[in-house]
Amino acid sequence: MTLLPNLSALDLFVPAEGPQGRISLVGAGPGAADLLTLRALRVLQTCDMVLFDRLIEPEVLELVNPKAEQMFVGKEVGACAWPQEAINQLMVAMAQTGKHVVRLKSGDPSIFGRADEERAAALAAGIAVEIIPGITAASAAAATLGQSLTSRGLSDRVVFATGTCREGDTAPDIAALLQPGTSVALYMATRTAEDLRRQLLEAGFAADMAVQVVASASKPGEAVLHAQIGHLPEQMHAAKISHPAIIFLRAPKKVSRETAAVALTSAVAG
């Protein structure tokens, strides 16, 4: 496995008119190796190179073709993150040497996976690219909970949103998404508990509104928390919920603004 190679060395790999490789943008699913698809397994076992993220489990990498090079292109805690542009360049450069490059991504490449950016980079360079879908974390977390994302008579739609946003962007208005009949799965939600509580209580949701949290769905450290929105940050802290986690919400009846104000004051006060 190669960590953070010298990017300027990539130029060496770009022949003017070399053999054409190809790129597979592959969803590894939520973590457990046996939640890989057969199609993903086949390309992992036949490819020449795998570029993988931080959330990919070691047991998945053990399935890779032993002759293939494996390269970590994720973000280590405390270390530099690979910029997306650098990943794109590396991926394309390696394919241009004739390699079949697998870009292995946690979950499904089309859901918070930036598959479109990587596909565009490949196509711009004239490299053949395919997307192999994977199981998104919300599906795995729902299976763990035994609670469907949609449920006849209760919720007929589900929203996948992120708990975080880019710096400078407006924070996502989760309360507005919680219309009757709607379930919400918040990805990358470990750091949003405080904001989420404030936002939902201010919007008039009851402090005892049920919230489910699943951390590391399908992975060895999987954890489930049944919480209440009014105590969510404390309950997540006590349960040692860590990244990656998904928070599930389902729209209940709203309480009045007055009740909400009391609930907020009391919850924040402790």
Next chain:
Amino acid sequence: MTLLPNLSALDLFVPAEGPQGRISLVGAGPGAADLLTLRALRVLQTCDMVLFDRLIEPEVLELVNPKAEQMFVGKEVGACAWPQEAINQLMVAMAQTGKHVVRLKSGDPSIFGRADEERAAALAAGIAVEIIPGITAASAAAATLGQSLTSRGLSDRVVFATGTCREGDTAPDIAALLQPGTSVALYMATRTAEDLRRQLLEAGFAADMAVQVVASASKPGEAVLHAQIGHLPEQMHAAKISHPAIIFLRAPKKVSRETAAVALTSAVAG
């Protein structure tokens, strides 16, 4: 394969105190056999019985343990549909004879799959039950399109909704879901094109708003249509889009009410 057996005969299978089997609610994914997960394949190859739906492909059933009984419990065109209650009863009754029963469902059991109802039936009967997640149709369709369900700077959330609803329910308000930054994937959407056009044009969306349709994602009859909302029904008809299909929408800027009225009149007039 057994078609529509006599349900009253099921009583024969329920011993007062028999061996306890178990139930796996398994997502088969969108259709292609190689989009099964390794976990799903393992239970298909070791189970005693498979209850499967109409959308399950024959090539998936070919992977089932040859000693396992396969039973169709879906809805045939022009024939009676199995009521959910009958499926629950059959599944539980067979598990109570000591069998490992796989309930094989198209896509992901937790997304429009009624996994929670089947899980509740199993638990009520004291039968062990697991859910094995699968790739939902929207992920496969997005992979086919090469268009992500979320896209940095364009859409930071995706809604999975149905194009249809139960009789007597209010039709889903898709226009209201299409807030800026939101992508919508409409499942079971083949019959909703007329309603959808009317609703979106009335809500002020432009007649040339781009709409993508993917039918039979990952299956032999897969078809892709790049359409415009103002001509969607005609374009779907011309492209012979058939069930199952997913319609993708992404919220653009709204046009004014006046422009909308003109667009609606002109589109409906033909």
